[in-house]
Amino acid sequence: MDPAKLMEQPITWSSAGVYTLMAIGLLLVVIVFVTYAIYFERKVIGWMQFRKGPNRTGPLGLLQTVADVAKLLLKEDTIPAKADRGLFIMAPVLAFVPSFTVLAVIPYTQNLPFADLNVGFLYYVALSGVTTIAIIIGAWSSNNKLALLGGMRSAAQMISYEVPLVISVVGTVMMAGSLNLRDIVEAQAGYFWNWNFLPQIVGFAVFIVAAISELNRTPFDLPEAESELVSGYHVEYSGFRFAFFMLAEYVYVWAIASLTTLLFLGGWHPPFPQLSFIPGIVWFLLKFAFVVFCLFWIRATFPRMRVDQLMGMAWKVLLPLSILNIFITAVLIELGIGG
Amino acid sequence: MIRTEELLLNVGPQHPSTHGVFRLIVKLDGEIITEVQPVIGYLHRGTEKLAESLNYTQIIPYTDRMDYVSAMTNNYVFVHAVETLMQIEVPERAEFLRLIVMELQRIASHLVWWGTYLLDIGALSPFLFAFSDRERILELFNELCGARLTYNYMRVGGVKWDAPEGWIDKVKRFVKDMRLRLDEYHNLVTGNEIFISRVKGIGQYDAETAIQYGLSGANLRCTGVKWDLRKDEPYSLYSRFEFDVVTGQNGDCYDRYLCRVGEIEQSLRILEQALEQFPESGPTMGKVPRVIRPPAGEVYVRIESPRGEIGCHLVSKGKAEPFRVKFRRPSFVNLQILPKLLVGQNISDLVAILGGVDIVLGEVDC
Numbered sequence: 001m002d003p004a005k006l007m008e009q010p011i012t013w014s015s016a017g018v019y020t021l022m023a024i025g026l027l028l029v030v031i032v033f034v035t036y037a038i039y040f041e042r043k044v045i046g047w048m049q050f051r052k053g054p055n056r057t058g059p060l061g062l063l064q065t066v067a068d069v070a071k072l073l074l075k076e077d078t079i080p081a082k083a084d085r086g087l088f089i090m091a092p093v094l095a096f097v098p099s100f101t102v103l104a105v106i107p108y109t110q111n112l113p114f115a116d117l118n119v120g121f122l123y124y125v126a127l128s129g130v131t132t133i134a135i136i137i138g139a140w141s142s143n144n145k146l147a148l149l150g151g152m153r154s155a156a157q158m159i160s161y162e163v164p165l166v167i168s169v170v171g172t173v174m175m176a177g178s179l180n181l182r183d184i185v186e187a188q189a190g191y192f193w194n195w196n197f198l199p200q201i202v203g204f205a206v207f208i209v210a211a212i213s214e215l216n217r218t219p220f221d222l223p224e225a226e227s228e229l230v231s232g233y234h235v236e237y238s239g240f241r242f243a244f245f246m247l248a249e250y251v252y253v254w255a256i257a258s259l260t261t262l263l264f265l266g267g268w269h270p271p272f273p274q275l276s277f278i279p280g281i282v283w284f285l286l287k288f289a290f291v292v293f294c295l296f297w298i299r300a301t302f303p304r305m306r307v308d309q310l311m312g313m314a315w316k317v318l319l320p321l322s323i324l325n326i327f328i329t330a331v332l333i334e335l336g337i338g339g
Numbered sequence: 340m341i342r343t344e345e346l347l348l349n350v351g352p353q354h355p356s357t358h359g360v361f362r363l364i365v366k367l368d369g370e371i372i373t374e375v376q377p378v379i380g381y382l383h384r385g386t387e388k389l390a391e392s393l394n395y396t397q398i399i400p401y402t403d404r405m406d407y408v409s410a411m412t413n414n415y416v417f418v419h420a421v422e423t424l425m426q427i428e429v430p431e432r433a434e435f436l437r438l439i440v441m442e443l444q445r446i447a448s449h450l451v452w453w454g455t456y457l458l459d460i461g462a463l464s465p466f467l468f469a470f471s472d473r474e475r476i477l478e479l480f481n482e483l484c485g486a487r488l489t490y491n492y493m494r495v496g497g498v499k500w501d502a503p504e505g506w507i508d509k510v511k512r513f514v515k516d517m518r519l520r521l522d523e524y525h526n527l528v529t530g531n532e533i534f535i536s537r538v539k540g541i542g543q544y545d546a547e548t549a550i551q552y553g554l555s556g557a558n559l560r561c562t563g564v565k566w567d568l569r570k571d572e573p574y575s576l577y578s579r580f581e582f583d584v585v586t587g588q589n590g591d592c593y594d595r596y597l598c599r600v601g602e603i604e605q606s607l608r609i610l611e612q613a614l615e616q617f618p619e620s621g622p623t624m625g626k627v628p629r630v631i632r633p634p635a636g637e638v639y640v641r642i643e644s645p646r647g648e649i650g651c652h653l654v655s656k657g658k659a660e661p662f663r664v665k666f667r668r669p670s671f672v673n674l675q676i677l678p679k680l681l682v683g684q685n686i687s688d689l690v691a692i693l694g695g696v697d698i699v700l701g702e703v704d705c
Contacts, residue, residue: 049467145348149370149686218461219533228690230355301527303534304461306687307370 091138092244142236150232154223164318165210185267192271359700403489432621433497448645496627556647562590
């Protein structure tokens with residue numbers, strides 16, 4: 001059944017069943033992705049550091065993450081005596097749910113969006129903000145000073161970086177004339193120099209920096225900051241509650257990598273129209289894998305920034321740059337050069 | 340009005356960036372440090388007291404365990420003190436071996452510092468790069484004396500083991516490779532914008548303050564004071580070799596970084612010369628009585644360890660055991676300036692400043 005057509009029909013029992021099945025299917029795909037993203041990250045960073053990475057559990061170490069998850073499942077689930085129990089239990093779930101729901105609007109190919117939303121990008125930004133609240137709740141309810149510092153950092157960082165993240169994409173939106181992610185991709189059809197990363201080079205740069213910061217990954221991993229805050233907001237979490245935070249983190253890697261591919265790297269379009277006999281999903285996956293690889297590469301290379309420098313960069317550098325980008329894009333569109 | 344409170348945060352003794360069991364009780368206003376109280380002593384083993392009931396050869400392994408990142412220099416300062424008191428002549432080959440292992444040790448120690456410092460600042464990879472190079476030095480030591488960390492290599496009057504066949508060539512090869520690796524290190528880290536912004540202007544003090552606090556080593560040289568015992572009070576064979584004393588200007592963490600990385604290069608220079616002049620053959624032990632009984636008297640010797648000036652004050656009453664041994668440990672002295680540096684800084688800079696001091700807790704607590 002074509003999912004796009006299904007969406008236009010009124011909801012019935014059978015269509016609701018199909019939705020549920022598809023959601024479960026996506027969840028399974030996401031979990032497999034997270035499993036192997038972690039494996040891939042450890043392998044990539046291992047190679048960059050002249051190590052082998054995991055290679056003992058299963059062939060080539062492929063079952064390492066599975067074993068890790070099994071270990072987390074079997075671990076004793078501890079809740080600190082002075083923690084706020086209700087909030088402490090709620091936080092990991094609250095962190096994971098939005099990370100999964102944002103995946104709904106991501107179109108992987110022309111025909112494979114789960115929800116073809118007109119305000120796709122806004123939906124993404126709005127929901128991903130909820131995870132911040134979950135992190136603060138988790139940090140606060142742990143009743144741990146290091147966790148609290150991590151949570152506060154996380155709040156400040158997410159709020160600061162969400163602004164340039166959204167504004168940097170506005171140029172792209174203006175060129176496509178739509179907030180719908182599918183339309184934005186369609187506007188990039190043609191050769192690879194039509195992809196937004198070249199015409200929107202400033203927006204692209206700002207987006208990448210802000211996105212890495214949103215992911216809380218090195219060099220912006222201040223909320224966790226192993227060497228300062230031990231492990232930040234999830235210091236008191238163990239077992240599967242901890243796994244949920246990790247899961248959310250890696251699902252956001254998926255989401256951000258998809259978003260980068262869609263907004264700036266032409267989504268499912270091949271670099272040359274002559275290559276369009278190769279299915280769009282292959283192109284999407286290639287670009288997606290490249291972005292994920294770059295995220296891991298950055299992690300292996302850079303030291304961490306300091307919290308005040310981080311704030312300064314968001315408000316003094318990224319925000320003016322992205323606003324300038326909007327202005328230039330608007331002028332160019334008005335002159336009839338871009339868009 | 341919002342009522343705000345200061346946050347009392349306990350950093351350590353089990354904390355990833357305190358490099359062992361060091362504890363800091365920190366008062367925070369937001370993320371700004373308003374008060375610091377360091378607590379030490381978690382690793383105190385009473386080395387100096389133990390030494391009073393051991394004979395001189397038995398004390399050497401205890402010195403290994405003080406600064407366990409740089410055991411060779413500790414070995415040396417102790418045997419050097421005994422030799423000075425007894426006026427023992429050390430054969431040239433033994434002295435060359437000592438100098439070579441001490442310089443290798445300096446490189447190894449600075450590599451550990453380099454790796455862990457960047458780990459503190461949040462970069463993962465340099466740590467593993469540094470340790471893979473240090474591994475080669477440890478392998479060389481292992482071939483020489485059968486231990487990788489606590490060598491127990493030097494003896495009063497010489498060294499315990501002669502270099503095995505081909506060892507000198509291996510060191511030569513290592514020195515050659517290390518120069519190339521050092522360039523890679525600079526490419527990866529030294530010019531990195533984030534790294535510079537994290538360490539430049541952080542933990543700054545001037546030469547006068549440094550001298551008042553009795554700092555030594557790179558912690559002193561980063562302020563521009565040209566003070567290196569290898570040059571100023573040459574011991575061993577250092578007066579025979581050409582090398583520069585690396586100094587900084589600003590006295591901040593960045594200059595301390597440059598000093599230490601520069602010292603690796605100077606150590607390589609010393610090693611290159613020493614390996615060229617290494618005597619083909621000769622004894623590795625001088626004429627030493629079977630039972631070491633220094634004449635009554637006392638002596639203070641000091642040498643340049645990777646962390647600064649390490650001294651040994653030895654008091655003998657003419658017995659087989661020393662009457663009193665006192666070690667001046669550079670880590671302990673250098674640590675004293677920490678509370679002064681931390682107040683008013685961000686909690687993120689705490690690890691950058693603490694790491695920049697380069698302490699080894701085994702030596703702080705002794």
